[in-house]
Amino acid sequence: MCPYHPCFSINQKSASIFDYYRRYTAQQEHRRSSHGCWENRRKILIGGKKMVDMIVTDLTRFNNREHLCMAGLALDDNRCIRPLLPYNGGAPGYLTYAECQEKDILPGTILRVNYRPPRHLVAPHLEDVILTGDVEVVDVATSAQFHEALRASSVTTLREGFGVALPNGQKFIPSDLALPRSICTLRLRPQNFEVVADGYNPTRIRAHVTDANGQTFRFLSITDLGFYDYVGNPVTRRLTVQEAMTGIRQQRELFLRIGLSRHHHAQDGRAGYWLQVNGIYTFPDYNVVLRQY
Incomplete structure (x- = not known):
């Protein structure tokens, strides 16, 4: 079995990929119902810190499995956000693969993030924000x-x-x-x-x-x-x-x-x-x- 896709065996390869899709859609709807609704979209400004709900659109791999680069679109104004862990101005503080896996963060996941602007924002990566709290999974988007x-x-x-x-x-x-x-x-x-x-x-x-x-x-x-x-x-x-x-x-x-x-x-x-x-x-x-x- 594949560790990243545990639901499907190699013998299913000959089946239609749309059979995969229908089964996966049902799983996603189950995940969505378990997280409740996301009608209360929030952005709060408190001493330079903000909170916003975002839909994950980018889950980017590196050559190793230690870290992932995650980005998404804010639900209130559709701006792009790339949450990073605090870092000292060197290499960006990417989220760990283990944390994303534990929270089951995937494209389409809706997250609530608390963040602040970075002290050193360098173009063109103007989407960078620094997390000031845990990333919370609040829902899963429909198609x-x-x-x-x-x-x-x-x-x-x-x-x-x-x-x-x-x-x-x-x-x-x-x-x-x-x-x-x-x-x-x-x-x-x-x-x-x-x-x-x-x-x-x-x-x-x-x-x-x-x-x-x-x-x-x-x-x-x-x-x-x-x-x-x-x-x-x-x-x-x-x-x-x-x-x-x-x-x-x-x-x-x-x-x-x-x-x-x-x-x-x-x-x-x-x-x-x-x-x-x-x-x-x-x-x-x-x-x-x-x-x-």
């Missing part, structure tokens, strides 16, 4: 609620998303450009998205993305934890790349959460922020690729 959050935050081109025009195919943004954000929601036709195996590393999968301007960005890193575990990780995968793409292409809408890495100096001398795919969500079946611990 319709998750769709609306993504739709309301979406753009159709990466130029609109990050405020700069990139040469066709360039997958990094130089560090000398002023950027308004480090995450955007890109809405595109499923036919304009492709997942491919990395020909040099069998443990990696990459994405080709073509936006509404016709610009194509190839071989972007896929950092979506659930998608990687279900499709990319050779130890835990349950779908081949081809099977996943068949399911995605059958959907009506596709939303990608496109993020920028932290500042990075490449060996070839380039310095800046690399594009990466933090979240892959299709509709009407937004859990075509399932996400579970």
Whole structure:
């Protein structure tokens, strides 16, 4: 059995991915009912500290299983928030994998977070906030609620998303450009998205993305934890790349959460922020690729 997807055995691989989706949707509805309603959306300002409810849209993997980068959209005004643990100005204080697993934090989970602005906020990662208390799981969004959050935050081109025009195919943004954000929601036709195996590393999968301007960005890193575990990780995968793409292409809408890495100096001398795919969500079946611990 797969530790990240314990409900399905390898013998189910030949079944329709939509059978997976229907079963998973029922599980999510059960989780949602166990957390009660979330009608009382709150944002409280007390001495610089705030409290807000947010829907998780990004659960980003690193090369190890120790930490995850989590981000989401505030329910009151749809702004993007990236909660971090307090840190001393060096490497960001990412949440631990163990804590996210213990709380069953997944895309679509609604969290209540207490936070303050960081003492040193560095563009383009202007979504960073510092947690001042525990992260509380208060609900699980329905498919319709998750769709609306993504739709309301979406753009159709990466130029609109990050405020700069990139040469066709360039997958990094130089560090000398002023950027308004480090995450955007890109809405595109499923036919304009492709997942491919990395020909040099069998443990990696990459994405080709073509936006509404016709610009194509190839071989972007896929950092979506659930998608990687279900499709990319050779130890835990349950779908081949081809099977996943068949399911995605059958959907009506596709939303990608496109993020920028932290500042990075490449060996070839380039310095800046690399594009990466933090979240892959299709509709009407937004859990075509399932996400579970």
